[in-house]
Amino acid sequence: MHERLPAALLALLLCASPALAAFEPAAAVAVPDEEESAEGEEGSETLNKNWVPGYQEVSGQAVNVSDGDLQATVVNGPLRPSCGYTPLEVTLHNPGPTPRTVSIRVDSHVSMGRAGVTTRQVEVGPRQRLSAWLPVPISGRGGMVRLDSLGASFRPFSFYSVDPVGQPVLVVGSEEAFQSGTKLPRVKDKPKLSVRFIAPGDAPRELAAYVGYPMVVVAGDVTALPADAWSALEAYASTGGYLVLLRPPRDVAGRLPLLARTSSGVSPNPYGFGRVRVCGKAEECGSGLLSDVNLMEEPERGHVGVVTPAGPPPSWQRGFGSSRHLLNDGEVPLVPGVQAPVGRFLFLITLFVLAVGPGGLALARRRGPVALLIAVPSVALVTCLAIVAWSVLVEGFSVHASRYSLTWLDRERDRAVTVGLGGYYANLEPAGVRVPAQAVLLGPGVDWDTQFPDADWTNGMVVSGGFLPSRTYREWGEVAVVPSRARLTVRREGQGLRVQNALGAPLAAGYVRSGGKLWRLPALADGAEGEATLAPASDDKISFSELVAFPEPVKRRFSRVPWQTLNAPLLEGGFAAKLEGPGPAPTSALEVELHEGLHFVHGRVDGP
Structure with a gap:
């Protein structure tokens, strides 16, 4: 069988x-x-091989609410960028004869709690249609939107953001203009680009709406954009973004003032800390965009900004071994000694236990229970006073900080383009901080699951709470284009060169090229004058890294800075300087106890 x-x-x-x-x-x-x-x-490395060379539109879903003669439309499901903020558009229409003031509030949430409150107050004129943009931190994938106006009651509703399939791209212009300018097809599955289209007339006027996207494309006529919208786009490019002009205007050099100073003659052109692609033929532009997207990608993290602050470790790593002292990706804090003195406090608590336990028993036997009733509260009071005295006398109430920055000084237009980074440890939370419209605070990134601060965007960004929680280490990145009167003045004195430091900070070292020669700058206090000395021929090869000498953890956080542009030899009248102190970034107004301050300024001198 x-x-x-x-x-x-x-x-x-x-x-x-x-x-x-x-x-x-x-x-x-x-x-x-x-x-x-x-x-x-x-991971993303395998997905990249199967991506289709095309784009997919993320259009969102319009939610309409109204009360009386005031109407509001919110585009739900906006495209979520790789860092920074998700721009949430709220369109208001007032068909009535009187102006209306509308307050917009967004309560966003993350997996570990509330991500913060974003508010804005706008005034809608009679018979006016207005697009208001609220930069919602990307740590909040969803939340609630609330509208409020005098005499009107809008129902609150939830919102959500959409994660990109390919690289997130913001396009200012129509889809037809984008297709004709790039010849990229629209695909259904695995697109190389996830695209959100915005009407040019409704384009955001603030840098925060653009800064998180690795690429922003202007598909239509640049001259048709509102002036403040173009200022935000130019600020985006100069502070580390990638701006693409499909239909460049004839006066492109005038509209992009840093193009001649940083251009290398290749496309895309270096522009400040970012890049600009001025398109010619549509086919070449489309293929160039796809090749540039490949360079933007980072395994498992996607695109990150020009400055990437380090956040806390993931929740599942906290409290295990040495990881409790480190940040995400194993990074170390920029401010030393940011952990609470647990060992010293445990020592005081141990002394308290010994005094109350064995000491209390001995006291009760010798003096009786009445003495014990007096001694135990007294010992507890002394222990608490010792802990408080340690906190006050050793740590104090100040904010401890380390600050680093890079600045392009545009003297022709009296402005400073700054990319900054700060590490902070606050024993008591400060009241808040204010940054202008063309400046942005950047958190650690998309996977940050801690609370984001509350911010009012009515006039720039005003942080009202949660910026620096007490006894918690935080890092913040900054990108800013702000007016500045900072300058370095030189004048001839015989065969020598005299320098005046008006950069707003102590000058530690630097170089200037004048008369075809390279001069070494002296160390000068702010407002002081001194004699420059001729630099040896070997100094012509000194790089940015050798001049500023950022610590290695700081260099990793500035991973996408165009070092090759900063390391280029100085042109006639150009200077490179190393500064100390709080630096030129907008948050430098915050009173801190500075542990370290290193800053690099690149620009042109005033004088011969």
């Missing part, structure tokens, strides 16, 4: 072969789903 069993099984398989063949198409269809699941586990 055992000899007949193999023959019977063979016959059964031969008879079942038609049925098996019938199932082959279904099995073939199921294979791609398994492959896609495997691709998701392997």
Whole structure:
């Protein structure tokens, strides 16, 4: 019987072969789903190989609410960038004859709690349609939107943001203009680009709406953009963004003032700390965009900004071994000694336990229970006073900080383009901080699951709370384009060169090229004058890194800074200076106890 069993099984398989063949198409269809699941586990590197060279639109969904003669439309499901803020558009229409003031509030949430409150107050004139933009921190994937106006009651509603499939791209212009300028097809699956289109007339007027996107494309006529919207776009490019002009105007050099100073003659052109692509032929522009997107990608993290502050470690890592002293990705804090003195406090508590336990028992035996009732509260009071005295006398009530920045000084237009980074430890939370419209505070990134501060965007960004929680280490990045009267003045004195420091901070070292020669700057206090000395020929090869000497953890946080542009030899009249102190970024007005302040300024001198 055992000899007949193999023959019977063979016959059964031969008879079942038609049925098996019938199932082959279904099995073939199921294979791609398994492959896609495997691709998701392997990370973005595998997905990149299967992306389709095209784009997919993320249009969102309009939610209409109204009360009386005031109407509001919120575009739900906006495209979520890779860092910074998700711009949430609220369109208000007032068909009535009187102006209306509308307060907009967004309560966003993250997996570990509330991400912060974003508010804005706008005035809508009679028979006016207005687009108001609220920069919602990307740590909040959703939340509630509330509108309030005198005499009107709007129902609150929830909002959500959409994660990109490919690289997130913001396009100012129509889809037709984007297609004709790039010749990129619209695809359904695995697009290389996830695109959100914005009407030019409704384009955001603030840097915060653009700063998180790795690429912003102006698809239409640049001259048709509102002046303040173009200022925000130019600030985006100069502070580390990638701006693409599909239809560049004739006066492109006048509209992009840093183009001639940093351009290398290749496309995309370096522009300040960012890049600009001035398109010619549509096919070349589209293929260039796709190749540039490949360079933007980072395995498992996607695109990150020009400055990337380090956040706290993931919640599942906290409290395990040495990781409780480190930040995300194993980074170390920029301010030393930011952990609470747990060891010293435990020592005081141990002394208290010994005094109350064995000491209290001995006291009760010798003096009686009445003495124990007096001694225990007294010892507890002394222990509490010792802990408070340590906090006051050793740590104090100040904010401890380390600050670093890079600045392009545009003297022709009296402005400073700054990319900054700060590490802070506050024993008591400060009242808040204010930054202008063309400046932005940047948190650690998309995976940050801690609370984001409350901010009012009515006039720039005003942080009202949560900026620096007490006894918590925080890092903030800054990008800013702000007016500045800072300058470095030089004048000839015989065969020498005299320098006046008006940069607003102590000058530690630097170089200036004047008269075809390279001069070494002396160390000068702010407002002081001194004699420059001729630099040896070997100093012509000194790089930015050698001049500023940022610590290695700081260099990693400035991972996308265009070092090759900063390391280029100085042109005639150009200078590079190393400064100390709080630096030129907008948050330098915050009173801190500075542990370290290093800043690099690149610009042109005033004088011959």
